[in-house]
Amino acid sequence: MRFLLAVVSFGLAFVCAAVGIGQRTIWLGPNSHQEQFEVDASESYTLVDASVLAYLPGGQTLIARGEGEIFAAYGRTSDMVAWLADTSYNHVVIDTVDDQETIVSSVVEPTIVVEEPVTEESTDDAAAEETTGRNPAGSDLWIAEFSDTDSLIQTFNLPSDMSVLVVSDGTNPAPADISAKWALDNSTPMAGPLMVAGGVFALIGVILYILGIRHLRRKRGPRRRGLPPLPVTEPLSLADIEEAEGKGVISASPKKTERRALLVLPLVLVSSLALSGCSPDVWPQAGEQTPSPTPSPTVITPEDQKAPVLLESQATRILGLISEAAAAADATLDSTLAGERLTGPVLQARSVNYTLRAAIAEYPSPAAVPANWTILLPQAADTWPRSFLAIYKDDANTTVPPVIMMVTQEDPWSNYKLAYAGEMEASAVVPGLAPADIGATLVNPDNQFLMVAPQDLGAMYSDIIENGENSEFAPIYDLAGDQFRGQLLTKRQENLDKFNQTAAGTGEMTFSSEAGAEAPVALATLDSGAIVAVTMNDIETPRATNPDAVIRLGENPVLTTLTGVTEAPTGFQTTYTSQLFFYVPAQGSNEQIRLLGYSSSILKSEVLP
Known part of the structure; x- marks a missing residue:
């Protein structure tokens, strides 16, 4: 019976090992699938x-030659x-x-x-019509x-x-030899267990076989009928005993070397089969542990909202390129180079700065453009123009105010360009914004669901500048948190006092403000409000009131450089442009419109007609 069970165990061992090895050899499927693309060369x-x-699940490998x-x-x-x-x-x-x-x-x-x-010349040269x-x-x-x-x-x-x-x-x-290859799952999770089972069955078979041999020997051993008479003993000398031991006549107990070898054989077999199945592809894989989700703020995305126009990695790369281009243009005073990554009021301000720095050695350089972001709000859209808002705060240097930027892309073939930039107010509080992987919708300039439409925001703030608490918009605007207005009014008073020192009786200086010509850019916030970027122009006009008087610029190299003269009988008009970022709440909100950030620079100066 033991021999029969041993034979069965050896048979099972052979079958299990053969199937396990076969799954990893002759029955192993391909580990990839490749498709060639037939394209117009x-x-x-x-x-x-x-x-x-x-087309197939898993990673894709694209091959082009x-x-x-x-x-x-x-x-x-x-x-x-x-x-x-x-x-x-x-x-x-x-x-x-x-x-x-x-x-x-x-x-x-x-x-x-x-x-x-179509002209006659174009028909003579067909190659000229081909698109580069x-x-x-x-x-x-x-x-x-x-x-x-x-x-x-x-x-x-x-x-x-x-x-x-x-x-x-x-x-x-384009390359005509293009193909794609997909990695296929050819793992055999039962191969390892089968090979190990084969080794176990082989071990059991060997044990049963040894037990069978042992049992057979005991069963067929000699039967003793009686003890024969003992021979007469004779004394042996010590020399005879040593001689007998040398010839092997007197031996030790039977050695167990052969039996141990039989035991070692299946152990080696089991070890070899086990080691052959060490690859993870031949073992069942336990389900990966899923990390416990961390609660996060719920953001409800409208059903018709598009995907964000860019990823966080794209925004980082784009801001880095904008920063590099601006730094190179600042160093070479090259407006054309700056135009590759700057546009709108940012480009206008830098172009004037380059003109002044070329003529005035001590004129300061513009502020550097950050190459990274701390808060990112991309527009959610699949059309153009496109925009994204970025705020950068240098945590390593708390003396540098955060920078707020609005970046736009005109069409699919244009680069993203920095259109608005400003330093944030010290007391500015950023409203709730959607995550970067959801994005925000672009708010139309004439949107009537905001407290003030974006296209009217510049004019509203101009009225706030001129009338302060007496403005009709004062109840909906946060005057207390507006540092820019205080700085602007202080600058106006200083220039007026300086002008009156020499021209109090022969001239006058007036001030006014108006909305800038640039179109506003607005992105929605989570509370149905919007962050709006606009421009506002502050105009300073010194003019002569006495026909015999002349308005002299004196020691003012900035205005002398821009106008090309040092005096004029009529006067001058100097325009300063400001890039302003506002938070505008939705209609019916209890919050007020507040200024988030700003930057200001001289735009132009000209002689009055």
Whole structure:
């Protein structure tokens, strides 16, 4: 019976080990699947759609081969389609053919056509009508980009709303040899247990076999019928005993070497099988522990709200590029260079600053643009123009006030540019803002659900400047927390006192303020209010009241540089522009409009007609 059980154990050991080893060898499936894309080799751009990347689960590896530089970038599918809207491109998508999903490629024609007048000269030179390719490298729309020479292999793990763009340089045809490879799960979680079970059964079989041999020997041993008579004993000498031991006549008890070898054999077999199954792919994997969720503030997102226009990593990269461009332009006094990353009132202020610094050695440089952010509020949209709000606070240097910035992008082919920037009030309290991964809607300039529409905010604040507590808007505005108005009025009084010292009887100096010409930018807050960026101009006008009088600038190199003269019989008009950030509550709120941040600089000065 023991031999029968041993045979059965050996059989089970063989079957378990064979199946376990077979799962990792002859029956092991592929660890990846690769698909080749058939694309038009004449097109300069190839867009691999998000559905293609999600064709199989798991990470995706994109492989592109060609001659020369190969560039790839990924970003939101809607952003990439918008960037390619004015040109044709290969679009690799998933299509259903014969009730089966298949990867196909087609050429998409431009959806934006720029119409140009046809002339006789244009018909003589057809090449002149061809659109020059656009290099996608460095676009702010991309979340990340990669480049290599002759071949590019990049692994992604992109969500369903991300696509990949593959080009050479935007002018030459894109690589035609493009494929995608997906990692497949070919793990065999039962292979390890089966191989270990085979070793255990082999060990049991060996033990049963040894027990069977032992039992058989005991059963078939000699049967003693009686004791034979003892021979006559004779004395042995010590020499005879030593000689007998040397010849092996007198021996020790039977050795157990052979039995131990039989025991070692299955142990070695079990160890070998166990070690062969050490890979995690051959063992069942216990479910990963899910961390306990941490309660966070609930933010209700409207059903029709779009995704944020950028990710936090994009905002960090963009602000870094803006900061670098501004620093380079500040060092070289190059307004054209500044225009690559600055726009609107920020660019106007820096252009005037460069003019003054070129003529006045001691004129101060503009404030540096932060290269990072502490609070980020991107617009949630899939159209253009786009904006995002960033606030930076240097925790390492508490003497530097926080900086608030509004950055805009005009169209898919333009860079994000800094449009508004200012230092925050010491007492400024930032209202509740949506998380960066949700974003905020852009508030229209004529929005009537705010306490004051963004387009009317500049005029409202001008009235506050001029009339203070007597303004009709005083009840809804926080005058106590407005430091900028106090500084402006103090500066006005100082300039007036200085003017009256020499021209009290022959001239006059007047002041006025008005809303700036730049369009406001407003992003919604969580309480249905908005943070609004606007401009306001403060105008200072010294003029002669005596026909024989002349208004002299005196020791004022700033106005002399801007006007090109030192005196004028009529007078001068100098405009200072201020970039202002307000929090505007919703209609019916108990809060007041308050100033969050500001910056001010001279815009222009001219001789009165």
